[in-house]
Amino acid sequence: MFTISTEASFDAAHFLKGYNGKCHNLHGHRWRVVVFAQKEQLCEDEQNRGMVFDFSELKDVLKAMADDLDHSLIYETGSLKEKTVEALKEEDFRMNEVPFRPTAENFSKYFYDEITAKGYDVRRVDVYETPNNCASYEA
Numbered sequence: 001m002f003t004i005s006t007e008a009s010f011d012a013a014h015f016l017k018g019y020n021g022k023c024h025n026l027h028g029h030r031w032r033v034v035v036f037a038q039k040e041q042l043c044e045d046e047q048n049r050g051m052v053f054d055f056s057e058l059k060d061v062l063k064a065m066a067d068d069l070d071h072s073l074i075y076e077t078g079s080l081k082e083k084t085v086e087a088l089k090e091e092d093f094r095m096n097e098v099p100f101r102p103t104a105e106n107f108s109k110y111f112y113d114e115i116t117a118k119g120y121d122v123r124r125v126d127v128y129e130t131p132n133n134c135a136s137y138e139a
């Protein structure tokens with residue numbers, strides 16, 4: 001089995017509603033995402049011969065997802081009062097509502113699912129919330 005990996009980073013704020021500790025407060029991270037994609041056999045077409053995938057395509061997919069989250073507030077549906085969301089949007093803040101608690105663990109599955117849906121055989125996704133703390137999802 002061949003594996004390639006590529007990574008991207010984004011800066012974003014989040015908070016964990018219902019968490020008893022300092023992560024309950026709004027705070028930011030530089031999130032680092034590393035995607036491992038695999039394939040049994042290498043490509044044989046002239047363009048990609050000897051490659052698992054075209055690296056730049058996978059890199060572009062990941063970068064587009066990271067750019068979408070960059071410099072935004074990521075919050076779980078229902079975790080902020082509607083009037084708070086409205087007020088933040090009125091201030092033109094970039095908001096990303098997600099249907100899950102925005103933990104590194106959930107982000108790893110989010111990236112895994114989205115990139116898999118684009119046709120890649122993803123082996124694992126690592127999401128670093130800090131340089132020392134990483135959560136992974138693999139099938």
Ligand SMILES: [Zn+2]
Binds near residue numbers: 014023027028029129
């Ligand atoms: Zn955090």
